[in-house]
Amino acid sequence: MANITKKRIAIIGAGPCGLSQLIAFKQAEKEQRIELICFERQAEWGGLWQYTALTGIDPCGELIHSSMYRHLWTNGPKEMLEYVDYPFEKHFGRAVSSYPPRAIMYDYIIGRATAADIHKFIRFRTAVRFVNFDVNTKQFHVTIQDLLNEKILEHLTFDHVIVATGHYTLPNVPNFEGISKFPGRVLHSHDYRGADEFVDKNILIIGGSYSAEDIGIQCYKFGARSITISYRSFPMNFKWPDNIKEVPMLIRMEGHTAYFKDGTSVDNIDCIILCTGYRHNHSYMAEPLRLYCSGNLFIPSNLYKGIFWSPELRLAYLGMQNQTYSLNMFDIQAALVRDVFLGYVKLPDDDDEKKREEDISQWQAREQVIAANDHEGFTDLQTDYIRDIVSCCDQNTVPKFDLERAKAGFYKFFNDKREDFITFRDQTFTSIFPPYNEAPPCQIKWTKNMDDSIEGYLSSIKTT
Amino acid sequence: MANITKKRIAIIGAGPCGLSQLIAFKQAEKEQRIELICFERQAEWGGLWQYTALTGIDPCGELIHSSMYRHLWTNGPKEMLEYVDYPFEKHFGRAVSSYPPRAIMYDYIIGRATAADIHKFIRFRTAVRFVNFDVNTKQFHVTIQDLLNEKILEHLTFDHVIVATGHYTLPNVPNFEGISKFPGRVLHSHDYRGADEFVDKNILIIGGSYSAEDIGIQCYKFGARSITISYRSFPMNFKWPDNIKEVPMLIRMEGHTAYFKDGTSVDNIDCIILCTGYRHNHSYMAEPLRLYCSGNLFIPSNLYKGIFWSPELRLAYLGMQNQTYSLNMFDIQAALVRDVFLGYVKLPDDDDEKKREEDISQWQAREQVIAANDHEGFTDLQTDYIRDIVSCCDQNTVPKFDLERAKAGFYKFFNDKREDFITFRDQTFTSIFPPYNEAPPCQIKWTKNMDDSIEGYLSSIKTT
Incomplete structure (x- = not known):
């Protein structure tokens, strides 16, 4: 050298x-x-x-x-x-x-x-x-x-x-007609700290990528009443639970009502989460x-x-x-x-x-x-x-x-998500290093797992 | 010139x-x-x-x-x-x-x-x-x-x-032990948008000045369950409603419990609002x-x-x-x-x-x-x-x-607040310009007045 x-x-x-x-x-x-x-x-x-x-x-x-x-x-x-x-x-x-x-x-x-x-x-x-x-x-x-x-x-x-x-x-914040006068909470995913704040609420999520899918499913996991996900280009199309639905782009907010590009609307929105990158x-x-x-x-x-x-x-x-x-x-x-x-x-x-x-x-x-x-x-x-x-x-x-x-691991991961978005985190993968061991599963299903501490997590992994 | x-x-x-x-x-x-x-x-x-x-x-x-x-x-x-x-x-x-x-x-x-x-x-x-x-x-x-x-x-x-x-x-944000791990919402008054987000919640307000008093009384007005106001130097000592109390400086947060300088604590805090200037x-x-x-x-x-x-x-x-x-x-x-x-x-x-x-x-x-x-x-x-x-x-x-x-007007204002913090906004003042007219009262008491629009407000003022 x-x-x-x-x-x-x-x-x-x-x-x-x-x-x-x-x-x-x-x-x-x-x-x-x-x-x-x-x-x-x-x-x-x-x-x-x-x-x-x-x-x-x-x-x-x-x-x-x-x-x-x-x-x-x-x-x-x-x-x-x-x-x-x-x-x-x-x-x-x-x-x-x-x-x-x-x-x-x-x-x-x-x-x-x-x-x-x-x-x-x-x-x-x-x-x-x-x-x-x-x-x-x-x-x-x-x-x-x-x-x-x-x-x-x-x-x-x-x-x-x-x-x-x-x-x-630094949040990317698009402008939507009427959003600055929305009579409820508006936050960007940057300021999102947990779904426990949204129990029993009707949530409108704007976005169609990783933040939107993850915050959406977390709101479901913690008991939001409904989750409406508004996408710009195309829906994520996962097999969502019944109280999650995807709709086209938000056109405007009027009071608690959201109006979308396809002419549909959703009333009684409590909170808007901008998952807009x-x-x-x-x-x-x-x-x-x-x-x-x-x-x-x-x-x-x-x-x-x-x-x-x-x-x-x-x-x-x-x-x-x-x-x-x-x-x-x-x-x-x-x-x-x-x-x-x-x-x-x-x-x-x-x-x-x-x-x-x-x-x-x-x-x-x-x-x-x-x-x-x-x-x-x-x-x-x-x-x-x-x-x-x-x-x-x-x-x-x-x-x-x-x-x-x-x-190949990423391919399997995309496939797992498409097959069942609720359970994809319960799947296991083999290491990409020799001897290519399979990871042990977590014994608590992700949707039921409310303990995200190191101790709680490690105690839920089966040791062989 | x-x-x-x-x-x-x-x-x-x-x-x-x-x-x-x-x-x-x-x-x-x-x-x-x-x-x-x-x-x-x-x-x-x-x-x-x-x-x-x-x-x-x-x-x-x-x-x-x-x-x-x-x-x-x-x-x-x-x-x-x-x-x-x-x-x-x-x-x-x-x-x-x-x-x-x-x-x-x-x-x-x-x-x-x-x-x-x-x-x-x-x-x-x-x-x-x-x-x-x-x-x-x-x-x-x-x-x-x-x-x-x-x-x-x-x-x-x-x-x-x-x-x-x-x-x-630009918010002034003091540091408190444990606050960064608080399992609920923490916001500075800069990001506070309305008390309707805090109905039925137990609120901890940090601060002892205008933001603290106003956000505190607004949370009361809209139906927060309890409001604890933690002051640094001295309490505001207004005649608060029963579910507002003032306590000395926050020493630390542990889970949902707040511990104060005088050795007291308050459990089940849902949300912390930093009214810290x-x-x-x-x-x-x-x-x-x-x-x-x-x-x-x-x-x-x-x-x-x-x-x-x-x-x-x-x-x-x-x-x-x-x-x-x-x-x-x-x-x-x-x-x-x-x-x-x-x-x-x-x-x-x-x-x-x-x-x-x-x-x-x-x-x-x-x-x-x-x-x-x-x-x-x-x-x-x-x-x-x-x-x-x-x-x-x-x-x-x-x-x-x-x-x-x-x-003299400011003196009366301070006095009104000390006499009754709940009603001080129902008081009227005389103009400091000739002919020194007295303002007409608003016909709806402030604590009951949920319409803050121009139209709603003007219609509630008695015209003579």
Whole structure:
């Protein structure tokens, strides 16, 4: 490996992507000196996997980061996101089921980070206010603010910046006629904290994707009176329980009555939950460095290999995709960022912006022909994408996994959901690592399982 | 009056203060050329008097500005805030009672602004992102963003900037042990929209000021089961209904149980409402221009006459006070800003920073000896403050009003509240303008009045 001078590297965000990146660099620490600082606005690490009952603004005056809610259970099998170097079974000392609750996921992610001894690199309660790039010195100027003392701004310089701030924090809020005068509660899924607040209520959910399906079914589980889900393009078409129905787009609200595009209406709506997604928000990046990314793009423009800011490749954005793969993909992205920034590998076309744009365009072209509800199609795309990233990495250190097994796992998962949306979380999967063990089932069916604590969950898993 | 060259003036915010300022400059338009632009983030004018059911983030990705809620009725008599040049009776064509609902207040404020023909000066859906000052050119550089097209930034220069962004938008959120794990709803009063969401619930309110008293009594009015109000320093000590009680500071939450400083506890809390006030937020101002103002200061440091940024007097902050007086005080502050910026009057000590700081210190010293619950003491202070501002203005145009009558009105208001908090809004006041008419009462008692629309309200006022 090349002998590279000491690098100053900033990571923005200590959520799953930032932690993957810190661990990737930690592994290279023995070989060369790196100055690594990770800036985190929150008091703790773990990003969106942290739960707080608070909504709106946090004690430091920042927008609450996480959209996490009580009784969230993973919405995909854990086997398809498991870290290559850190199996669930190693962390918990026992096998766990395929769909664990949030507390288990958080404990797992933080467990690996703790074992990797990366906490020391993180400056908590520190917000990045501005990132600029000096084309002459090739240095990033980063302005940070100590949130516990709002008057203190600090200006630092770095050779590289890695943005890992996530994209599930700033709500996307469409406008609907009459909604601002609705005489009941309106909230975005970002502020949703639990379905126990909606027992016996008539809920209107706007949206047709993961938030809508999960909050909808949770409201059912906890005893909402009725759940009407209004979709923009097409219904999810799961086999819903009797008190959940899907309707076309909301046209307007008038008092407690919702009117939809097909001329139908629903009366007595108590509460509207906007499951309308999130916006990428990189307002702290100087304009020439700022990623604009609307909607659910998998390969945003300007991100070469979905990661590197083109034309300034010293800047990386991690995990900016609309994701099927998650934790294990972040590890692979982080490995490539490390390999490129430390000079272990050379990016293809790192000196040819036009070729990079062609590469981006090819991925985008492939994405564009996939129908929005073709989950298998997106999984194929992302599987191929990961294969491409892996191929760019140093082959000795990249955390590879069996992509064909992972893809097959996702296919089964989509199928389980289509077959029975109420029971899909009761299914089990085989590991994608040898010896390909089958996960033990949870002994309490998900619809009946009201204990989402670590202790409650582990006690419900059959040990063999 | 001096002949001054054309001035470029920016006003940030089209709420009550910004509108007062626009009207003040409009009156001077005949005499000299002014280039006036008011930047407003929201789609409409009226600032905090606008109501929206939405909470959190607005459709442009900005924090929802207003903390307004359904069924808010003024919490002070309208006679003490009435515009000198625009009586309520003139606007509505009839007398109205002393405590009208929000819709009436909004209609009144917007009515005057419409009559003054100032809408054309306002650029809506335009956020001010950065304000800097060039000490060489004596120009302010203002970066604005078109919120309907997030990529468009514009850079403008001005001779003067007037900050009128209010200070009831960014929640102040103290930390309490266990609150982030509370298994129910936690919200700040900024996100409170109506007590109908809390029927039959046990509510814990944190706070001991205007938000706490008003949201507390509204929860009572709409049928909350119990309301526990936890104060930091001292109780409000009103004669509360049986199901409202005041307790000392919250020490910690454990499940649904709240533990207080005096060792008592309350079980079965369903919802926590943080009525813990707001933070001034001027993060868009460059550091040397940025007002930091914590708590409820009436005269913040660096604000000469509570308005002018010292040492750079070309910059003004309007309405930054913790206010007893409101609309009529904003008019007087706006008159002084106009008179000074257009050269009609010279500020005392405009060339002597030390003397200005002495003046600020004297007001602050006077404020500091007033006990936090001495409402009469604060009113005396603010009355004297307004008298001081009036004395600095051009005496021919300043919108004077009878300060002694206003002060006496506030005294009666405080007394009414202490005598009976449930009925104080049923009381009437005499105008502070000749011929000092008594307001007609509302024929429905406030606790029974569930119609806060303009039509409903006006039909409940006895016409003579």
